[in-house]
Amino acid sequence: MLTTPEQTIPFFIECIGFNPEQETVIRHEGYGYYHWLQTVSGQGEIFLGDRSYLLPPNHGILLMPHVAHRYHMHGDRWSTCYLTFDGPQVAPFLSILGIRVSTVYCWSADTELEKVIEQALESALVTHDVTGLDNSIAVYRFLVKLKRHGRTDGAPSIQSLAERLTPLLHYLDAEYRNPDLGTADMADHVRISPRHLNSLFKKAFGFTPYQYLLNLRIRKAKELLGSKRSMSVQQIAEMTGFRNSSNFIAAFRKHERITPDQYRQA
Template identity: 45%
Template sequence: MEQIARRKEWVIEGLRRRFLFATGENELPLYVESIGFNPAQEPVARSNGYNYFHWLQTLEGEGDFELSGKRFSLPRGNGTLLFPGVPHVYVPKGKAWSTLYITFGGTLAVSILASLGIRHTEWFQWHDDAPLTAHLMQMIEEAQHDEDRSGLNASSQLYRFLTYIKIYGRTGGRSSLFQHLEKLDPLLLWLDRHYGDPEIGLTDMAEQLGISPRYLNALFRQAFGITAYAYLIRLRIRKAKELMSRSDRKSVKEIAQLSGYRDPSHFIAAFGKTEGMTPEQFRRLHGLSV
C-alpha cells in the first residue's frame, strides 16, 4: 500500500527529476550515468540506440515501444533493459505516460548482467508487490540529496536493482526466480533439516512437493542452474565446512557422517570436486588445524 501511495504522490506532484553522474578518471565496474522520473514522457526515437545500458519502466499510463521492427506495449509493471546501440522508438499511448529510467555503464557491466542471465535487450514484467519500483524511486530520492555526486552509493544501489530484476522480473511469460523459489521453499527448508540423511534421493525430494522428479529438476535448473541432487551435494559440502569451522575438532569421518555420507572416501572425493582441495587442506587454509 505504501508503494502505491508513493507512486501516486509522484504522479500527482508531476515534478520531473533528472540527475546525471560524472564519472571519474578511474571508471567504476558499474556506474550510473543518469537516473530520473518523467511525469509526461515525450516521444523518443533513437536510430542508433543509446550509448549506455538503458532501463525504462512505466510508473503510470502506458507507452508504445518499437524494437527491431516489432511493437510492444509498456503498461505499469513492465520495463525494458536496452543494451547500448540498439535502435528503438517509444511514444506515449493515450493519456500522459509517466516513466522511471536509469542509464548505466561500467567495465564489468556486461559480465555482471551475463552472470544474472541477461545477455541482450530484454522485456520484463513483475507483480505490484515486487520491490523494483520502490527501490528505483528511492535511488532517485537519494540522488536528489547526494551533494558529492560521487556515484559510489548509486553504483551499489544499481547492483541491488539489477538483482531485483533477476529475482522478480518475468520474461516471455515465464515465472520469475522469486516464484520458482516460492515453489521450492518447503523442500529447501526440509533439506536444511534432513541433509544428513544418506538415504535422500531425487524421488524423496520430489515427493516433498508432490511433483515428478523431472519437473523438480526443471525447477532447480530455472532457480539455481543445477539439478536438485547437485544442490543437495552443495548443501552437504557447505554444512561440512561449517562443521569443520567449529572448535570441537570433529574427525573427517564424523563430519562425513553428519553431512550425509556413509563413506569418508566418498565425502573427501565430493569435497575435492566442489572445493578443489581436501577437507584437511581446507582446515589448514583457514587456520583450523591443531
C-alpha cells in the first residue's frame, strides 16, 4: 500500500509489486481498483466471463474495477508484476486515451513499456513519497506508455504508427507553404492510398493529415504574427500556404476564435 485514497492527487498507487510464483486468484466481484497484471516470465491464463486469454512474456492485462475474473499459471511457472491504482482523474484520462474496457495488451521486447512497472517498483522501494505526487506521476507515465506502445488484437502500436508517419511530418514541415498541397500528395509521399493514410493518421494522432497540415499552417502564422510585426496579413497568408487573406482569416478565426489582427494585438 503506497498511497491512501483520501489524498487529493489525480492518480494514486494502491499497491505495486513483483510475484515470483504467481498463485491462482479468483475474484467473483472483481477488484476495487484498476488492476494491471503483467507477465515477467512463464505464462498465465486469465478468464473474463466465458473468454480466456493467455499471458506470455511481453503481455499484460488492464482490468477495470469490479470486473469478475480469475487467473492461474499455465504451464510449469509464472512470475508477474502488478500495479493497482485509482484516483479522480483516472477514468477521464483513460477515456481520453480510448481505454474503456478490460483489455489484453502485448508489446515489443525493446519498448519502454517492458520495464515501466519494474522501474516504478524500484523507485517506490527507495523513496518514501508521503505526498503521493511521485506515485501519481508513475501512474500517469505508465498509462501514457501503455497507450503508446501497447498493441491490442494484433493492431500496430501508436508508437509504430507515429514512426511510420514521421517522414510525412518532415515533408509537411518543409512543404506547408504550398497552397496546392493536398491529401493525395501526402499519400503519394508515403506510397499508400489517401484512404489508408487518413486511417493511419487518425489512429496515431486522432485527426486527419489535412487537419494536421491546417494546424501546422496556423501555428506558423501565429509565429509570424508575433515576430514579424510589419508583415501584412496578406503576406503571412501567402507565406503559410493559404490561397488568399480571406481563406486565412476564416481558417484562423475558426481555429483560434479571433482574427489574425486581434491575435497580433493581444
